[in-house]
Amino acid sequence: MHLPLGFQFAGTHCGIKKNPQKEDFSLVVAPHGATAAGVYTQNLVFAAPVAYDRHRTPAADIRVVAVNSGNANACTGDRGMQDAREMGRLAAAAVGAAENQSLVMSTGVIGVFLPMEKVAAGASQCAKQLGSDETAFMSAARGILTTDQGTKIASRSLVLGGREVRLAGMCKGAGMIGPRMATMLGIVLTDAALAPRDAQAVLASAARQSFNCISVEGHMSTNDTVLLLASGAAQAKPLAGEDLAAFEAALTELCIELATQIPDDGEGASHLIEIEIRGTKTTDDARQIAQTVANSALVKTAIAGGDPNWGRIVSATGYAGVRFDPAGVGLVLNGHVLYESGAPVAFDAKTVSTSIKANRLTKIVLTFREGPASIRFWTSDLNVEYVRFNADYTT
């Protein structure tokens, strides 16, 4: 792992989750401060921690991010807002920072008040265990998980202006995943130096091509948050010009690597589905079509069953709300041409079915004749396991 300089990490169990083996509270600390940027859910019903962070980013000097899992502090009214503020205050106090140098994140069940004594315990336990090595990082990465099957992390390094710069990120999410953020939390750290405005711009751009291009079932969450913290520990001056562009490219790659781990770990999923849209007028058109195909239960169940029922894919494009000429549509599934110029192409159903069943990744390419825009979008299939899991989550 390429761990950025200037950060410390800890994860602990403080009792929000029932299972004592599972971390449910994490701290990410920047002892000398970090530039911070954030992108958030666009759900009108957003959680208290989202409100808390949103008005505070971008920021020039953030010292601590506190995250709890097992409770989303969402749909909790005024008391939820007070609890989010108190969580920020407790985290700041635990690491000797000012209250306005803290950010908070919560994920888990909606509509239950945060158990504040446990939150206080989590903050003080974590503060005592802080470390800057991989073990500490992994412990923090576990503390943000809910129904995830394992940690979701990525890192890389690049040389900018003659100095090595590192990026490392962690994220979580497996259900309630709709594009424009998901019940996902993400923290990306770097020891590059970034001006707050630049940090916000590169994070927003990277998120548009990564975290905003994934879905599990398309249900947009109340809590989605991705934070970028830049400690500047590897550099003297903030990035600019070509170096900033190179950083943005690396950040985008890293965010795609993190984001695709989410639908790949979609609840019960047996396939990661990549939907590539080519030849639309605009990128928004491409995203809209990709998202509509991705969120069709009929498309998702077909892939789960290894069924090359391409009519479900083509018919979903038609209700995406984007104008196009149906006679110009083509479809390639795992390299097999199934539909061309708006008419079916004869193909061997067994061969295509086998190729779906044999691979974890299913690649759908839909082509249009409207313009030069394109997008890639990732989702999971829909399995019996997803339904079993979600039919009995709170009770």
Next chain:
Amino acid sequence: MHLPLGFQFAGTHCGIKKNPQKEDFSLVVAPHGATAAGVYTQNLVFAAPVAYDRHRTPAADIRVVAVNSGNANACTGDRGMQDAREMGRLAAAAVGAAENQSLVMSTGVIGVFLPMEKVAAGASQCAKQLGSDETAFMSAARGILTTDQGTKIASRSLVLGGREVRLAGMCKGAGMIGPRMATMLGIVLTDAALAPRDAQAVLASAARQSFNCISVEGHMSTNDTVLLLASGAAQAKPLAGEDLAAFEAALTELCIELATQIPDDGEGASHLIEIEIRGTKTTDDARQIAQTVANSALVKTAIAGGDPNWGRIVSATGYAGVRFDPAGVGLVLNGHVLYESGAPVAFDAKTVSTSIKANRLTKIVLTFREGPASIRFWTSDLNVEYVRFNADYTT
């Protein structure tokens, strides 16, 4: 049943479906002609029979509607259009009508060409079996089914201008059901007399409150069609004024009775879910919110599991694309208040869970403080059976 005068019916097996016990072709005949109106899918990728009917309705003198099940004649390009025209010609010839007095409907698998010899056999077999009694009507109602568990019919009678007028309808649909029509077909018959323009207006209005307020998984089909045929056999003069309004009210009620049978028979469904939205600015706002809640897999799986996980319902309203004050939202589930003025209300989870499990119908009422508009919307829950069924439909 209140069967309208002026119609004949037949259903037969002609070999489009494999099972010889299952009807797959139906005729509805108006020997002396009928006024006809239609409402159709808004999917850009629409099937050939939709194109055929759409340019022909409203019409003053339709003599025959031919319907096949087992093959949707959708995504079939130019050849599909030729086949739809030929199906209309065959049906008209079989009952001694002109080609332009016919309408056609198809439902079933997408992207396979219609087997025209079987279609020809179906038309001629049906023409020989035509009857105007309930047995004949039920046989036609069976011939339009695909994955439905049984026929979906409704009828009523009312007195208009001193004469009895009858309405009877049949519909089909259980999967690929999204609002703004569904993979659903519907035919509503009446012996009232209607001018073509009035027929179109009352059908469109009734559909907005019935067939356009249902979903199973929200996947908008390529074939959705509802036709209204008015023989005028019970009356001399076309309805107008108060009589027309009374007819429209009865038609709307009948369409709601037909439409709700579709999600009630949603593939694998164990609950019919009624979502009532109150207090939005416009009916379109209400519909948009209802539809977003209805199509959330997380909401549907929660109801399937008898889980009063109300956070999923409230959070879905926030990404419907409608502006509202989250602090004004309330939620009542099966009569239990769970959320009020944007904050949770303490409730006994066991009691609410039991009420979901014990009833086929789950009633969700969401209240807003934006205006006077409201809507009712119906959907099915999402069960393991739905996934099993749809993971293996064509192969």
